[in-house]
Amino acid sequence: MSKPASGNSSEQALALYQELRSRGACNFGELTAELGMTDQDAQSCWVELLQLGLIAEPGPEDEPTTIAVVDPEIALLRMLAYEQQDMRARQQRAEERYTAIEDLAGRYMRGGGAANAEIEVELLTSPRRISQALEDLSDTVKHEIASMHPGALPTGEFLHEALERDGRLIASGAHVRAIYQQRFATVPALADFFARQTELGVEVRLAPVVPLNMILSDRRFALLPIDPERLETGALLARGPALVRSYQALYDYCWHTSAVFGRTEEQRRGGHPLTEQQHAAIRMLGAGMKDERIARSLGISLRTLSRVLSEVMQELGTTSRFEAGVRAAKLGWLD
Template identity: 50%
Template sequence: MSTGDGSSGIQSAERVLALYQELRQRGVSNLDEVFDELKLPPEEYEQRRAELIALGLIVPTSTTHATRADLQAGTWESGPDTVAVVDPEIALLRMLQQERERLREHLDESDRAYSTLEALVGRFLRPGSLNGSGVEVELLSDYRRIQQALEDITDVIQHNLASMHVTALVREVADRVLSRDLRQIENGVRIRAIYHQRITASPEAAEMLRRRVEVGVEIRLSPAVPMNMIIADQQFAVLPVHREDRSAGAILARGPALVRSYLALYEHCWHTATPYGDDVAAERGGDGLSEQQRAALKMLASGMKDEKIARSLGVSLRTVSRMLSEVMQELGASSRFEAGVRAYRLGWLD
């Protein structure tokens, strides 16, 4: 009976060791007799015998000796339970040889599988698919095929995943997405997502956004989201066939020559959206800017170059660059274009 502290396992190992030591002293002996002499539990006989044979420490024998090949093939018939002892070093070397053979078999099997896949790839890959110049568009009508395509894409992402969503994700999908977010971010993937701002009215959706932000996803809200879209590494894009009718299926686009166009649309939507939870700048209403910074911002929004802004304000070009950097920081913008868009939306340019 196990005590829960491993003592039963120790006792078992000790009995196997005692049995093997006695057999080794005798060289060849009747295992049943030795078992009785050592007063080992009879119910353990078959187990101990099997353990010693599996470890290669004993070999059944009688008038004819059983080789390991005979034992593996199951062709050897034993008489009385007589066994011959094998030296531990020999048993270890034999076991290592078996492992090497097993590994060699696995490697051979892997080589065969690789050769088969290589032949299939050579037959089905389209010209240009490896150098990134090829373009392919596939219509996905089956929901299961769409989900499989999304899983396949997310498994090969290395750098960037960008998505936009007209509505919030259902609870079941959201849980899978959160798990995937964490795994990809740990692998160094940058994840961005745009949602329609109306979904924050739902506490459940707002909680989902908060949890995504916590794991490192960059999320922005927009008053207008043109469609659902997923873009991966400028190589894949998934978007709906029909914006309103989800049953119409999806389009899977492959190849950077085409995907870059969808990415340009995404970047425009990204720069005009508001970071989720970033309401500090809106509350300030521009009060954090100096008159000079406000003037520089208005001139920037009107399309003036830095040199002209510097001449208009009577300051150096370096001062203009510093002021605009401060304005971007005040707005929480990552680019001058984004700063202008956000300033206009917040009424700072009036």
């Protein structure tokens, strides 16, 4: 039931109702005219009294303009009964949805997708919860933590704390990798930060394009934005190797197509005019990736990949992929 109107309309509705009670069933139009009410006021009072259940609409056998009054106690009991019925219906719907959620989580997420794989996704909308998740990932990492950052990092205390955290991770034996936007290497404060990270043992790379903020921990946890275009919407924390594997593949592609911080373009190419595609292919090959995965990461067919690798071998003056990998490593292309 709708909330009744307030102000003059309610005062008029009360006066009209009291008059209706004193007269019983009567002609509504005649009564409102007698009380000097305008058509608009009369209609407003009609709607309000009807919503409160204080009047009954004419039945099929009644005159269209005849109106019957309902006792306030009866109207109240009817309203309470209606609300109780509505609450029971909403509770029933909630129970049905909860059962569906349990079925989805219990049967499909855990049992139907990846066998024996725990998969969980948590939406983090509170800045404090996001900060806590970042701390948890850093405190619990055992083997590797990898991150990429498309935007500029805050300077000052933030960078100092980041270096302290990286130092603790390196000291604990963890492998730390980071990808940043290439253009931020021209910012003195950030260039100094990248250099100090490298001195600590962090592997730092720069890329022309970094698709989104992402942090991966032990290939089991992934923290990334809900909407990369609107960071204020919060973050998504994914748990479980089966789910994180896709994010790891994206990160690995960005890693293999990025450049080692501190190297000039000429040093990175080793004096050879390799294209970005050729360079990425030989890096992925050196990392032990299979042809199918390399082709999929580069968005090309296996036949095209074969041609790309043949061009690399020709440029290196080798006759086998193994020899090409060794030669590329000596030139520093796989770093």
